[in-house]
Structure formats: structure tokens, C-alpha cells
Amino acid sequence: MTSLVIEIVKQVIGNSTLYCADCDEVVKSLVDDSIDIVISSPPYNIRRQYGAYKDSKIDYLEWQINFWNTVCKKMSVAGHVFLNIQPSRKNPLWCYELVSELDWKIQNTFIWNKRIEIDGYVRGQGTTSKSKKYICNGWEYVFHLTKNGNTQISQKLSGVGYHPQWAEENAKRFGKTWRPTVNSWHIPYETIGHGKISKDKMKSNHPAIFPKKLVEKCIKITGIKNGLVLDPFVGTGTTCIVAEQMGFQSIGVDINSDYITFATKKLCEIVDD
16 A cells, blocks of 8 residues: 655654654654554544545555554564454454454453443443444454563553452452453443533544543553553544553654644643643
8 A cells, every 4th residue: 555645743742742644654763672552543444534534445454464563563572552443244353354464463352342231221322323223333342462472461450449349358358459350341432421422522523532541451451660652543642641641651643633733732731730
């Protein structure tokens, strides 16, 4: 695939570096073995409109495989890559077609439940399907890849507290106040909240804003406490924002200048606070 010819615009805010540019060009320019964590949600190739850019590539799968293999070359040996990918209705296994072809190996596969039915109630906000044929999709994959598929993680940092009802009893029984996480997470989508479109979605005009808790969860799983985080499809900047708040350096790239402007504003609010 021929890369788009776009002038690279770079700006540094706090510990974050944002590029309004073609992700291929920026990633190729990065130093090998320099990235510790990647957290990203690549375009799904479902003709979704991201500002001026339309998500539709004929040779999408080939491009993604080549791109992510280039990213892997930039990773530290003990690094971690988290890819959030939504399965399609017509081909729910296409996600595995992508990640199985990468040089790095799948270590964990997480199900991110944006909406989930529990005990007869739907938990989490989202757009209600009006289809008479298809059920509304409430989840997406988060693939965790490492160099050999067996890199050490932190069960403690990514752990969760006990339910308040049993917290005191379990703390005495097991000698700790947390338990390991599992590979299915209920983290409500921040694009829509409390039955209304979120303020960030309205201001940024982005159709799929990452929840901050999802990024935080991924970082904690790695056990890394400081390092360099990359999101080559940073959108409105959630990955860089969370990385900044957690004391990491970060690099964010997006082709849409409006998204980068929005991300810059949000980062400045954190740095200047």
C-alpha cells in the first residue's frame, strides 16, 4: 500500500509527543527496541468516517500485518502490545487472521464488554440496535501480544479488590486485599454515557473514544511502572492522557488534525493543572 503524503506535525506536551501524520512514516522513524507498551485500536475497515479520513482499504489485512510487524521491531524485548479489535458480523474470525500472522505471539486474549446482560439486566451504555435481524454487539477483543507469548506480567498491579461484603473476611483468610483479574472486563464505553452522547464525543466528533480504564488496565497488566507508550492510532488522545497521568512517556499519532488538536487540549489541561 502506498503511504499518504502528509506533512508531519510534531508537538510535545509534558511527557507526551503527538504527531499529526501518517502512522507508517512515524513508526518507521522510531528507534528499534525503544517502545515498552503499545495500546491501540486500529481502524476496523468498516467504512467508518473519522473526520476527513474514511476507514476503507482494499488491501487492509496485508497493510495491517506489515504495519504491526514494523511496530514489533520497535518494541523492547520485554514489551507488550495490546490491540483492541472489533469482530465483524460477516467474518467474526478476521481478527485472528490478523494477529496470527504477526511476528509477536498472542499471550492473552481479553473480551472487553461495553454492554453485558447480567441477571436479566443490561449493564453499560451504548447505542440500541433497531435491527429486526441482528442482535446489538456489546463486546470487542483486546489481544495481548509479546515477543514469545510468555513475558512476565503483574497479577498484583492488575488485580481487583474484593467485594466490600467479603473484603474484610477475605483479607484475613488470604492475607491480601485483592484478587487476580480475569480475561473478561466490563468497562462501559465512554462515547455514550448516562443515556446521552458524552461531551468529549460531541466536541471531538470521534465515533469511538477509548475508555480511560481500559488503557489503565492494560498498562497495569504489564507490571511496567515507567517507560514509553505508543498509540499509532491515538484519536482523541486517551492512551497518551492516561500514560501522562500514570507517569509514563508516550507517543501518539493520528492522521486527523482535529483529533490531534483535541488531544493536545486535553493533555495541556493535565500538564497545566
